[in-house]
Amino acid sequence: MRVSVIDIGCANLASVIFALERLGAGADIAREPADIARAERLIFPGVGSAAYAAEQLSKRGLAEPLRGSRAPLLGLCLGMQLLFEASEEGDATGLGLLPGRVARLDAGENAPWPHMGWSRVRKTRAGSRLLEGVEDGAFFYFVHGYAAPPGAATIGVAEYGEAFSAAVEDGRRFGCQFHPERSGAAGARVLSNFLNAS
């Protein structure tokens, strides 16, 4: 199976591609609108600022093909945040594939920000395909300062001061706020679930 990994110059693609290779999946890189249109399965990784990434998406003409794509799509970290309508970070406009607005995490004045490290994910929806076979309360690796509040698409939550969406699923659209490519066996299971989801 081939997976197209979206490159908008805002992510370190190597660890995602290596993780797919460990699962026996071949990966190519999607940079052009046509790459998105012909992709069978898409992963959208992202690191950095939401406003810059959103600008890159529209500048490169990728926002419309992504909205129109019927291929299964998995957003990772910032890539998941951009599935929503908007982000408080730099007042960015998202793809609007999921309802809601990404907000700054607030864990109190004395807590470190961003949230970085291994935190538990509590499953909130039975029958989720992305979290199938993942133990309730399993640890995943997070690095982020913003997050989507729990909503209709939420399938798992984690807490940093407050509960936020750790994973989302709506039809063929999936997202993880954590980094499955850096989350050991639990992360590999999530990626493998995505590769098998139709």
Next chain:
Amino acid sequence: MPARRIIPCLDIRDGLVVKGVQFKGHEVVGEIAPLARRYRDEGADELVLYDITASVRGAPVDLAWVEAVAREIDIPFAIAGGIRSLDDAARRLERGADKISINSPALENPGLIDALAARFGSQCVVVGVDSRAEDGDYFVHQYTGDPAASRAAGRRTLDWIKEAQDRGAGEIVLNCMNEDGRRAGYDIRQLSAARDVARAPLIASGGAGAMTHFRDVFEIADVSGALAASVFHRSIFSISDLKEYLISCAIDVRR
């Protein structure tokens, strides 16, 4: 709060993992990738790969082994040793490293911390501090990878920690040199003093020799992670046994 992290450190010299006592007299422990894999299998939360002679040699960490580890390992890892420029850092992050740890080059050029944080984000900028307790205070040392080059950096440790995080460091690793390799316990007093000034996550390094040392450094010094090398290299206990012990002490670690 995230789980407390257990972080094995692989000190690397000429492409092999080595271990020294008090930063001196290194002996070969084994190859990089098999050890990295073993620690990952035992439940390590993160790895640090530290090329101990890179700063002294004047050349940054070898790209080939950064990529070899990134291909194999599915937990975060930091690269340390001789990274002096944005380009040095970018090439290592592109090969799959998650964090860049800088030590002597940050002392030579503190602006490097600001530049790395602005370009890549604080989450991938770790500042390593080699510190020695002297006359009731703590002082930073540099070029500690080579006994002949190692020397005092002319800075107080607590001042340097504050400056590093003001410049954008996302994490501080404090190597307490008096304890390094002695396996007599972390320098709880120094780490507690550092914890009082650190807003960024603080990682303890130097002195781990028994499971109780990890318990104490988490319970008393309240660090986010504990780094160790020789206890794991010498299989004095495994990371999985250590984690079971910490859970029995009600310390939150990832299973």
